[in-house]
Amino acid sequence: AGLPPGTRVLSNRWDLCVAARDRGLDASFSDFELPATADLELIACRVPKERAVVRHLINRAWHALAPGGRLLLWGGKQTGIKTHGKEAAAALGGAPEVRKLGTDYLAVATRTGATLHSLDDADYEALRPLLAYGGRVLFTKPGLFGWDQIDPGSALLAAQLLQVFADGPAPRTLLDLGCGYGYLSVAAHAHGAGAITATDTCAAALLACAKNFAAHGIAGEVVPSDCAEGVAERFDLVLCNPPFHRGFAADQELCARFFRAAAGHLHRAGRALFVTHRVVPAATLAQEVFRSCEQIAATPSFQVHLLKGPHRAALT
Ligand SMILES: C[S@@+](CC[C@H](N)C(=O)[O-])C[C@H]1O[C@@H](n2cnc3c(N)ncnc32)[C@H](O)[C@@H]1O
Structure with a gap:
């Protein structure tokens, strides 16, 4: 609000870009x-x-x-x-x-110099292959969550997909909430998931995820969104490794929004699979918006919960 007229806003975060536009600023979204x-x-x-x-x-x-x-x-x-x-x-x-x-x-x-003394940015702009487990190549770039090694929490969630898919028909529609470069989408696709919608607020994540959708022949779309706001569809399954930090600080409310968003984007019989760090009170957050919350895997650091029965209030 205090910015002088003519100020241009460029953000790599979709939510900030939308907030700036709502205040009448000239805002663009890019990496x-x-x-x-x-x-x-x-x-x-x-x-x-x-x-x-x-x-x-x-x-x-x-x-x-x-x-x-x-x-x-x-x-x-x-x-x-x-x-x-x-x-x-x-x-x-x-x-x-x-x-x-x-x-x-x-x-x-x-900027006083006539030439740029370029800093080594590890070729930031380029997407690069990360050899994931199972021999699947994923494209990624610096700054993305788990960009240079598969996050052990996400790997724990992915390891549950075989059983979760076996317990019911493979989901025809799936929402990857906070998709990052799309690791969970790629894993779900490999297990037979149908159409996948992947959302994130981060421009770099969306670029990498779109590249991975193309590279793995995944049917679906990759859309910028703040906690799936504006995504009108309901899904059979939501996969999520929610952020627990905003910038450098822990943010439990941000995490809680992901549970609410999952409940609000599921069919009545839909299921959600969440992995969180053990410090996150996932069961408490889940029980606010789901009737059933079962811990199906845990390590000393992470826990995976299978959530069913989104509360009616979330299904507006
Ligand atoms: C813990 S990472 C998980 C990434 C990916 N799903 C994985 O397993 O590798 C959380 C992701 O949520 C995204 N995120 C943070 N705030 C968000 C928001 N408000 N809406 C959507 N995505 C968000 C971050 O950019 C990040 O990619």
Whole structure:
């Protein structure tokens, strides 16, 4: 609301992009595709979690900023903001400037150099193959959840699919809620799932997931959405490894929204399969919106729950 008129918003998060548009801002959704127009006076960004993403952003900022334009990065101490500030200054040509801003730190780098001293961003833009278990190739990129190794929680959920599919007809329709690069969709497809809808808020995740749908011949669609908002269809099965953190902080309410979204997107006889870290009170969250919640697998770190009987209230 406090942004000056003419401010353009670019977000790799669909929910933020929608919120900005709702406030009348000119917002675009992409995987940090800053314009190479060399005409911006200021780029302001909270530091992303993954170093390759931050470096990619700094490199792209150089092409987007006018000479003398500034890049503002901010974040808490644990984000590595001081290092990012130094790297940004080295890349853009100015002297590092980092100062305290409440509990955060603000790093300012000015584009003074005639050439970009490009930072190694691990070739961030490129999707790359990750050799998953079972010999299935999945495409992924830095910054995505479990991008360089299959997440053990997601693997635990995938290991239950054979039994869950055997206990009923293979689902004709499936929702992969918070799909990331689509690991759970690929596993479900391999077990005979029908049409799959995969949703996520993260632009990079959606790009990678769409690539994996094409590579694995998966019928379905990959759509940007905040907790499946705007997805009108009901499904036979929902698969979910919900986020438990937003940025660097734990966020139980975000996790709870995924349980509600699952219940709200199932047919009456539909089922949901959730994997969560053991610290997440999954049974409590599930019982608010499902009649039946059964723990079907657990390790010292993770638990998988099979949920049935979405409450009527969720089926609006
Ligand atoms: C724990 S990861 C699981 C990813 C993937 N399903 C897997 O098993 O590898 C959670 C995913 O939820 C996505 N996410 C976070 N907030 C979301 C929201 N509000 N709506 C949809 N997806 C969201 C994240 O981008 C991330 O890809």
